[in-house]
Protein backbone atom coordinates (compact mmCIF):
# COMPACT_ATOMS: atom_id res chain seq x y z
CA UNK A 436 0.00 0.00 0.00
CA UNK A 437 1.56 3.28 -1.04
CA UNK A 438 1.85 6.03 1.53
CA UNK A 439 -0.19 9.11 0.83
CA UNK A 440 0.17 12.77 1.47
CA UNK A 441 -2.66 14.15 3.50
CA UNK A 442 -2.40 17.67 2.20
CA UNK A 443 -5.06 16.82 -0.38
CA UNK A 444 -8.29 17.67 1.38
CA UNK A 445 -10.49 17.71 -1.68
CA UNK A 446 -11.61 14.16 -0.92
CA UNK A 447 -13.94 15.02 1.94
CA UNK A 448 -16.73 16.73 0.14
CA UNK A 449 -15.86 15.38 -3.28
CA UNK A 450 -18.19 18.18 -4.14
CA UNK A 451 -18.57 20.60 -6.94
CA UNK A 452 -18.19 24.31 -6.47
CA UNK A 453 -21.94 24.62 -6.33
CA UNK A 454 -22.21 22.49 -3.19
CA UNK A 455 -19.35 24.23 -1.40
CA UNK A 456 -20.90 27.55 -2.33
CA UNK A 457 -24.13 26.27 -0.84
CA UNK A 458 -22.38 25.96 2.56
CA UNK A 459 -20.80 29.38 2.46
CA UNK A 460 -23.84 31.05 0.98
CA UNK A 461 -25.76 29.80 4.01
CA UNK A 462 -24.33 32.80 5.90
CA UNK A 463 -25.86 35.47 3.70
CA UNK A 464 -28.24 34.00 1.15
CA UNK A 465 -30.32 30.84 1.33
CA UNK A 466 -29.26 27.94 -0.88
CA UNK A 467 -30.98 27.92 -4.23
CA UNK A 468 -33.20 24.99 -5.19
CA UNK A 469 -30.63 24.11 -7.84
CA UNK A 470 -27.84 23.98 -5.22
CA UNK A 471 -29.92 21.66 -3.07
CA UNK A 472 -30.87 19.41 -5.95
CA UNK A 473 -27.22 19.16 -7.04
CA UNK A 474 -26.26 18.19 -3.51
CA UNK A 475 -29.05 15.62 -3.33
CA UNK A 476 -27.87 14.09 -6.60
CA UNK A 477 -24.35 13.80 -5.15
CA UNK A 478 -25.80 12.16 -2.05
CA UNK A 479 -27.77 9.74 -4.23
CA UNK A 480 -24.57 8.68 -6.00
CA UNK A 481 -22.75 8.35 -2.67
CA UNK A 482 -25.59 6.23 -1.22
CA UNK A 483 -25.40 3.90 -4.22
CA UNK A 484 -21.69 3.45 -3.56
CA UNK A 485 -22.33 2.99 0.18
CA UNK A 486 -24.62 0.07 -0.58
CA UNK A 487 -22.35 -1.46 -3.22
CA UNK A 488 -19.22 -3.65 -2.93
CA UNK A 489 -17.22 -0.50 -3.83
CA UNK A 490 -17.94 0.98 -0.41
CA UNK A 491 -14.77 2.09 1.38
CA UNK A 492 -14.05 3.95 4.61
CA UNK A 493 -13.29 6.98 2.45
CA UNK A 494 -16.55 6.81 0.49
CA UNK A 495 -18.47 6.40 3.78
CA UNK A 496 -16.72 9.48 5.15
CA UNK A 497 -17.60 11.42 1.99
CA UNK A 498 -21.27 10.43 2.29
CA UNK A 499 -21.37 11.66 5.89
CA UNK A 500 -19.75 14.93 4.79
CA UNK A 501 -22.39 15.42 2.08
CA UNK A 502 -25.22 14.71 4.52
CA UNK A 503 -23.76 17.34 6.89
CA UNK A 504 -23.57 19.77 3.99
CA UNK A 505 -27.21 19.11 3.13
CA UNK A 506 -28.32 19.69 6.70
CA UNK A 507 -26.42 22.99 6.82
CA UNK A 508 -27.81 24.02 3.45
CA UNK A 509 -31.41 23.30 4.49
CA UNK A 510 -31.18 24.78 8.00
CA UNK A 511 -31.69 28.49 8.40
CA UNK A 512 -28.83 30.20 10.27
CA UNK A 513 -31.12 30.51 13.30
CA UNK A 514 -31.82 26.78 13.26
CA UNK A 515 -28.09 26.04 13.05
CA UNK A 516 -27.35 28.23 16.06
CA UNK A 517 -30.18 26.79 18.14
CA UNK A 518 -28.92 23.29 17.36
CA UNK A 519 -25.48 24.26 18.70
CA UNK A 520 -26.70 26.26 21.70
CA UNK A 521 -28.71 23.34 23.05
CA UNK A 522 -26.04 20.63 22.82
CA UNK A 523 -24.97 20.86 26.51
CA UNK A 524 -28.37 19.80 27.95
CA UNK A 525 -28.37 16.84 25.57
CA UNK A 526 -24.99 15.65 26.89
CA UNK A 527 -26.09 16.12 30.51
CA UNK A 528 -29.32 14.21 29.87
CA UNK A 529 -27.40 11.37 28.21
CA UNK A 530 -24.92 11.19 31.10
CA UNK A 531 -27.85 10.93 33.55
CA UNK A 532 -29.56 8.22 31.50
CA UNK A 533 -26.30 6.26 31.58
CA UNK A 534 -26.25 6.53 35.39
CA UNK A 535 -29.82 5.28 35.59
CA UNK A 536 -29.02 2.30 33.36
CA UNK A 537 -32.06 2.88 31.16
CA UNK A 538 -30.50 1.57 27.94
CA UNK A 539 -29.65 -1.90 29.32
CA UNK A 540 -33.29 -2.16 30.47
CA UNK A 541 -34.53 -1.32 26.97
CA UNK A 542 -32.18 -3.93 25.52
CA UNK A 543 -33.45 -6.56 27.99
CA UNK A 544 -37.01 -5.80 26.90
CA UNK A 545 -36.36 -5.64 23.20
CA UNK A 546 -38.25 -5.57 20.87
CA UNK A 547 -41.40 -4.75 22.90
CA UNK A 548 -39.90 -1.85 24.84
CA UNK A 549 -40.76 -0.36 28.21
CA UNK A 550 -43.04 2.41 29.41
CA UNK A 551 -41.84 5.36 31.48
CA UNK A 552 -43.79 3.86 34.40
CA UNK A 553 -41.91 0.56 34.12
CA UNK A 554 -38.56 2.36 33.80
CA UNK A 555 -39.39 4.44 36.88
CA UNK A 556 -40.33 1.30 38.86
CA UNK A 557 -37.13 -0.48 37.89
CA UNK A 558 -34.76 2.42 38.58
CA UNK A 559 -36.43 4.33 41.42
CA UNK A 560 -36.28 7.56 39.43
CA UNK A 561 -39.32 9.81 39.26
CA UNK A 562 -41.52 8.94 36.28
CA UNK A 563 -41.71 12.59 35.19
CA UNK A 564 -37.91 12.75 35.03
CA UNK A 565 -37.75 9.59 32.91
CA UNK A 566 -40.21 11.12 30.45
CA UNK A 567 -38.19 14.31 30.15
CA UNK A 568 -34.84 12.55 29.75
CA UNK A 569 -36.10 9.91 27.31
CA UNK A 570 -37.75 12.55 25.16
CA UNK A 571 -34.23 13.85 24.45
CA UNK A 572 -32.85 10.33 23.91
CA UNK A 573 -35.57 9.53 21.36
CA UNK A 574 -34.98 12.86 19.57
CA UNK A 575 -31.26 12.07 19.38
CA UNK A 576 -32.15 8.72 17.79
CA UNK A 577 -30.66 6.73 20.68
CA UNK A 578 -33.90 4.80 21.14
CA UNK A 579 -37.29 4.74 19.40
CA UNK A 580 -40.55 6.12 20.77
CA UNK A 581 -43.58 5.66 18.54
CA UNK A 582 -46.19 5.37 21.33
CA UNK A 583 -46.54 7.98 24.07
CA UNK A 584 -44.06 7.48 26.93
CA UNK A 585 -42.90 4.10 25.67
CA UNK A 586 -39.37 3.45 24.44
CA UNK A 587 -37.81 0.70 22.35
CA UNK A 588 -34.17 -0.18 21.72
CA UNK A 589 -32.69 0.37 18.27
CA UNK A 590 -29.21 -0.23 16.80
CA UNK A 591 -27.77 2.86 18.55
CA UNK A 592 -29.11 1.60 21.89
CA UNK A 593 -27.16 -1.59 21.32
CA UNK A 594 -23.91 0.43 21.01
CA UNK A 595 -24.76 2.34 24.19
CA UNK A 596 -24.54 -0.82 26.29
CA UNK A 597 -21.21 -1.81 24.74
CA UNK A 598 -17.97 -0.51 26.38
CA UNK A 599 -17.67 2.37 23.88
CA UNK A 600 -20.99 3.86 25.09
CA UNK A 601 -21.33 2.36 28.56
CA UNK A 602 -17.81 3.39 29.64
CA UNK A 603 -16.87 6.07 27.10
CA UNK A 604 -19.81 8.40 27.78
CA UNK A 605 -19.37 8.69 31.57
CA UNK A 606 -15.57 8.62 31.34
CA UNK A 607 -15.21 11.43 28.80
CA UNK A 608 -18.02 13.50 30.34
CA UNK A 609 -16.55 13.37 33.84
CA UNK A 610 -12.97 13.82 32.64
CA UNK A 611 -13.61 16.81 30.41
CA UNK A 612 -16.84 18.67 31.23
CA UNK A 613 -15.71 20.47 34.40
CA UNK A 614 -12.77 21.90 32.45
CA UNK A 615 -14.65 22.63 29.22
CA UNK A 616 -17.26 24.59 31.14
CA UNK A 617 -14.47 26.85 32.43
CA UNK A 618 -12.44 27.02 29.20
CA UNK A 619 -13.60 30.53 28.23
CA UNK A 620 -12.58 31.73 31.72
CA UNK A 621 -9.18 30.05 31.31
CA UNK A 622 -8.50 31.81 28.02
CA UNK A 623 -9.72 35.16 29.39
CA UNK A 624 -7.30 34.76 32.28
CA UNK A 625 -4.45 33.67 29.99
CA UNK A 626 -4.65 36.38 27.33
CA UNK A 627 -6.02 33.95 24.77
CA UNK A 628 -2.83 31.91 24.44
CA UNK A 629 -2.61 28.14 24.10
CA UNK A 630 -1.16 26.18 27.04
CA UNK A 631 2.46 25.20 26.38
CA UNK A 632 3.08 22.87 29.32
CA UNK A 633 1.17 19.80 30.53
CA UNK A 634 1.41 21.03 34.13
CA UNK A 635 -0.25 24.31 33.10
CA UNK A 636 -3.12 22.78 31.11
CA UNK A 637 -6.61 24.29 31.52
CA UNK A 638 -7.67 21.16 33.45
CA UNK A 639 -4.96 21.76 36.05
CA UNK A 640 -6.15 25.39 36.32
CA UNK A 641 -9.85 24.46 36.46
CA UNK A 642 -9.89 21.33 38.63
CA UNK A 643 -6.39 21.10 40.14
CA UNK A 644 -5.09 18.07 38.18
CA UNK A 645 -4.38 17.29 34.55
CA UNK A 646 -5.64 14.19 32.74
CA UNK A 647 -3.44 11.35 33.97
CA UNK A 648 -3.14 12.47 37.62
CA UNK A 649 -6.93 12.90 37.74
CA UNK A 650 -7.46 9.41 36.33
CA UNK A 651 -4.98 7.94 38.82
CA UNK A 652 -6.87 9.65 41.68
CA UNK A 653 -10.29 8.47 40.44
CA UNK A 654 -9.87 4.71 40.13
CA UNK A 655 -13.37 3.88 38.83
CA UNK A 656 -12.88 6.50 36.08
CA UNK A 657 -9.45 5.02 35.27
CA UNK A 658 -11.16 1.65 34.75
CA UNK A 659 -13.75 3.24 32.48
CA UNK A 660 -10.94 5.01 30.61
CA UNK A 661 -9.03 1.76 30.07
CA UNK A 662 -12.17 0.04 28.81
CA UNK A 663 -13.01 2.96 26.54
CA UNK A 664 -9.44 3.00 25.13
CA UNK A 665 -9.77 -0.68 24.23
CA UNK A 666 -13.20 -0.31 22.64
CA UNK A 667 -13.38 3.06 20.95
CA UNK A 668 -12.22 1.94 17.54
CA UNK A 669 -14.54 -1.04 17.35
CA UNK A 670 -15.31 -1.80 13.71
CA UNK A 671 -12.56 0.56 12.48
CA UNK A 672 -9.40 -0.68 10.81
CA UNK A 673 -6.43 -1.58 13.02
CA UNK A 674 -3.11 0.14 12.43
CA UNK A 675 -1.84 -3.03 10.73
CA UNK A 676 -4.78 -2.95 8.29
CA UNK A 677 -3.57 0.50 7.19
CA UNK A 678 0.19 0.13 7.43
CA UNK A 679 2.10 -2.53 5.44
CA UNK A 680 3.67 -4.58 8.24
CA UNK A 681 6.03 -6.25 5.78
CA UNK A 682 8.03 -3.01 5.94
CA UNK A 683 9.01 -4.22 9.42
CA UNK A 684 9.14 -7.98 8.88
CA UNK A 685 11.40 -7.68 5.85
CA UNK A 686 15.01 -7.12 6.84
CA UNK A 687 14.30 -8.35 10.36
CA UNK A 688 17.28 -9.49 12.45
CA UNK A 689 16.18 -13.06 13.09
CA UNK A 690 19.17 -14.58 14.86
CA UNK A 691 19.07 -12.78 18.21
CA UNK A 692 16.57 -14.47 20.59
CA UNK A 693 16.46 -11.34 22.78
CA UNK A 694 15.65 -9.01 19.91
CA UNK A 695 12.45 -7.00 20.32
CA UNK A 696 10.15 -6.72 17.34
CA UNK A 697 7.52 -4.32 18.67
CA UNK A 698 7.21 -2.07 21.73
CA UNK A 699 3.76 -0.56 22.33
CA UNK A 700 4.69 2.55 24.31
CA UNK A 701 1.76 3.84 26.37
CA UNK A 702 -0.20 0.82 25.18
CA UNK A 703 -2.63 0.92 28.12
CA UNK A 704 -3.54 -2.70 28.96
CA UNK A 705 -2.28 -4.16 25.70
CA UNK A 706 -5.41 -4.29 23.53
CA UNK A 707 -3.50 -3.31 20.38
CA UNK A 708 -0.71 -5.84 20.90
CA UNK A 709 -3.26 -8.58 21.57
CA UNK A 710 -5.00 -7.79 18.27
CA UNK A 711 -1.64 -7.78 16.50
CA UNK A 712 -0.75 -11.17 17.96
CA UNK A 713 -4.12 -12.59 16.94
CA UNK A 714 -3.76 -11.35 13.37
CA UNK A 715 -0.12 -12.36 12.91
CA UNK A 716 -0.10 -15.63 14.87
CA UNK A 717 0.41 -17.69 11.74
CA UNK A 718 3.00 -15.35 10.19
CA UNK A 719 5.39 -16.26 13.03
CA UNK A 720 7.22 -12.92 12.92
CA UNK A 721 10.09 -13.45 15.37
CA UNK A 722 11.01 -11.08 18.20
CA UNK A 723 9.64 -10.08 21.56
CA UNK A 724 6.50 -7.97 21.96
CA UNK A 725 6.67 -5.51 24.85
CA UNK A 726 3.81 -3.51 26.35
CA UNK A 727 4.79 -0.38 28.27
CA UNK A 728 2.57 1.93 30.32
CA UNK A 729 2.55 3.54 33.74
CA UNK A 730 3.03 0.89 36.48
CA UNK A 731 -0.53 1.46 37.80
CA UNK A 732 -1.96 0.75 34.35
CA UNK A 733 0.02 -2.38 33.37
CA UNK A 734 -0.69 -4.42 36.45
CA UNK A 735 -1.56 -7.64 34.64
CA UNK A 736 0.03 -9.58 31.77
CA UNK A 737 -2.10 -9.34 28.64
CA UNK A 738 -1.20 -12.92 27.57
CA UNK A 739 -0.40 -14.05 23.99
CA UNK A 740 3.33 -13.97 24.83
CA UNK A 741 3.32 -10.21 25.43
CA UNK A 742 5.71 -8.88 28.10
CA UNK A 743 4.23 -6.11 30.27
CA UNK A 744 6.56 -3.46 31.65
CA UNK A 745 5.84 -0.51 33.95
CA UNK A 746 7.67 2.41 32.37
CA UNK A 747 7.26 6.16 31.96
CA UNK A 748 8.09 7.49 28.51
CA UNK A 749 9.32 10.63 30.23
CA UNK A 750 12.34 8.53 31.29
CA UNK A 751 15.05 7.04 29.02
CA UNK A 752 13.70 4.10 27.00
CA UNK A 753 15.03 0.85 28.47
CA UNK A 754 14.27 -1.37 25.48
CA UNK A 755 17.13 -0.78 23.07
CA UNK A 756 17.29 -1.39 19.33
CA UNK A 757 13.71 -2.66 18.83
CA UNK A 758 12.49 -3.01 15.27
CA UNK A 759 9.55 -0.69 15.99
CA UNK A 760 8.47 1.67 18.76
CA UNK A 761 4.73 2.12 18.40
CA UNK A 762 2.86 5.08 19.93
CA UNK A 763 -0.88 5.23 19.39
CA UNK A 764 -2.84 8.23 20.65
CA UNK A 765 0.13 9.31 22.76
CA UNK A 766 1.62 12.43 21.19
CA UNK A 767 -1.78 14.11 20.87
CA UNK A 768 -1.97 14.06 24.69
CA UNK A 769 1.08 16.29 25.06
CA UNK A 770 2.44 19.72 24.10
CA UNK A 771 5.46 19.96 21.80
CA UNK A 772 7.90 20.37 24.71
CA UNK A 773 6.88 17.01 26.27
CA UNK A 774 6.73 15.31 22.87
CA UNK A 775 10.36 16.36 22.34
CA UNK A 776 11.27 14.74 25.67
CA UNK A 777 9.47 11.49 24.70
CA UNK A 778 11.07 11.51 21.26
CA UNK A 779 14.57 12.16 22.66
CA UNK A 780 14.16 9.21 25.07
CA UNK A 781 13.07 7.01 22.18
CA UNK A 782 15.63 8.14 19.60
CA UNK A 783 18.43 7.45 22.10
CA UNK A 784 17.26 3.81 22.27
CA UNK A 785 16.71 3.36 18.52
CA UNK A 786 19.22 1.63 16.29
CA UNK A 787 19.62 4.43 13.71
CA UNK A 788 19.77 2.11 10.71
CA UNK A 789 17.23 -0.48 11.86
CA UNK A 790 14.61 0.87 14.28
CA UNK A 791 11.43 2.58 13.15
CA UNK A 792 9.04 4.86 15.01
CA UNK A 793 5.34 4.26 14.32
CA UNK A 794 2.92 6.97 15.36
CA UNK A 795 -0.83 6.45 15.10
CA UNK A 796 -2.60 9.77 15.53
CA UNK A 797 -4.74 12.22 13.61
CA UNK A 798 -3.03 14.10 10.78
CA UNK A 799 -5.20 17.15 10.27
CA UNK A 800 -5.63 18.50 6.77
CA UNK A 801 -4.93 22.21 6.33
CA UNK A 802 -8.54 22.91 5.39
CA UNK A 803 -11.86 21.10 5.90
CA UNK A 804 -10.68 19.29 9.03
CA UNK A 805 -13.15 16.62 10.17
CA UNK A 806 -15.24 17.93 13.08
CA UNK A 807 -14.27 14.98 15.29
CA UNK A 808 -10.55 15.73 14.89
CA UNK A 809 -11.00 19.47 15.36
CA UNK A 810 -13.08 18.85 18.49
CA UNK A 811 -10.55 16.36 19.86
CA UNK A 812 -7.88 19.04 19.43
CA UNK A 813 -9.78 21.34 21.80
CA UNK A 814 -10.32 18.48 24.24
CA UNK A 815 -6.66 17.43 24.24
CA UNK A 816 -5.58 21.06 24.71
CA UNK A 817 -7.94 21.33 27.69
CA UNK A 818 -7.00 18.23 29.63
CA UNK A 819 -3.22 18.14 29.07
CA UNK A 820 -2.07 20.94 26.73
CA UNK A 821 -2.16 18.30 23.96
CA UNK A 822 -2.45 18.95 20.23
CA UNK A 823 -3.95 17.25 17.17
CA UNK A 824 -1.30 18.03 14.55
CA UNK A 825 -1.27 18.73 10.82
CA UNK A 826 1.20 17.03 8.49
CA UNK A 827 3.35 20.17 8.61
CA UNK A 828 3.35 20.14 12.43
CA UNK A 829 4.27 16.43 12.49
CA UNK A 830 7.16 16.99 10.09
CA UNK A 831 8.49 19.91 12.18
CA UNK A 832 8.08 18.01 15.48
CA UNK A 833 9.87 14.91 14.22
CA UNK A 834 12.61 16.84 12.38
CA UNK A 835 13.44 18.70 15.59
CA UNK A 836 14.08 15.30 17.21
CA UNK A 837 16.36 14.13 14.38
CA UNK A 838 13.68 11.98 12.72
CA UNK A 839 12.33 11.97 9.20
CA UNK A 840 8.95 10.76 8.01
CA UNK A 841 9.22 7.77 5.67
CA UNK A 842 5.51 7.56 4.94
CA UNK A 843 1.99 8.38 6.11
CA UNK A 844 -0.81 5.85 5.58
CA UNK A 845 -4.53 6.50 5.94
CA UNK A 846 -7.67 4.78 4.69
CA UNK A 847 -10.27 6.98 6.39
CA UNK A 848 -9.79 10.76 6.36
CA UNK A 849 -11.88 10.99 9.55
CA UNK A 850 -9.65 8.64 11.52
CA UNK A 851 -6.06 8.33 12.64
CA UNK A 852 -3.15 7.87 10.22
CA UNK A 853 -0.03 5.75 10.64
CA UNK A 854 3.23 7.70 10.41
CA UNK A 855 6.49 5.81 9.97
CA UNK A 856 9.65 7.70 10.91
CA UNK A 857 13.33 6.83 11.14
CA UNK A 858 16.44 8.49 12.50
CA UNK A 859 17.94 10.86 9.97
CA UNK A 860 21.24 9.37 8.78
CA UNK A 861 23.52 10.81 6.13
CA UNK A 862 23.04 7.65 4.11
CA UNK A 863 19.42 6.90 5.03
CA UNK A 864 17.47 5.72 2.01
CA UNK A 865 14.45 7.76 1.01
CA UNK A 866 12.33 4.68 0.53
CA UNK A 867 9.04 6.50 0.36
Ligand SMILES: C[S@@+](CC[C@H](N)C(=O)[O-])C[C@H]1O[C@@H](n2cnc3c(N)ncnc32)[C@H](O)[C@@H]1O
Pocket residue numbers: 647664665700701702703704727728729732746747748749762763764765768
Ligand atom coordinates in the same frame (compact mmCIF):
# COMPACT_ATOMS: atom_id res chain seq x y z
C1 LIG B 1 -4.90 8.10 25.14
S1 LIG B 1 -4.28 6.69 25.96
C2 LIG B 1 -3.77 5.68 24.58
C3 LIG B 1 -3.71 4.23 24.91
C4 LIG B 1 -3.43 3.32 23.71
N1 LIG B 1 -2.13 3.60 23.10
C5 LIG B 1 -4.55 3.43 22.69
O1 LIG B 1 -4.37 4.08 21.66
O2 LIG B 1 -5.62 2.91 22.94
C6 LIG B 1 -2.73 7.26 26.60
C7 LIG B 1 -1.96 6.23 27.39
O3 LIG B 1 -0.72 6.81 27.82
C8 LIG B 1 -0.43 6.31 29.11
N2 LIG B 1 0.53 7.21 29.75
C9 LIG B 1 0.33 8.45 30.27
N3 LIG B 1 1.45 8.95 30.75
C10 LIG B 1 2.42 8.02 30.56
C11 LIG B 1 3.81 7.96 30.83
N4 LIG B 1 4.45 8.97 31.42
N5 LIG B 1 4.48 6.85 30.47
C12 LIG B 1 3.87 5.80 29.87
N6 LIG B 1 2.53 5.81 29.57
C13 LIG B 1 1.84 6.90 29.92
C14 LIG B 1 -1.79 6.28 29.78
O4 LIG B 1 -1.82 5.45 30.92
C15 LIG B 1 -2.68 5.76 28.64
O5 LIG B 1 -2.74 4.35 28.64
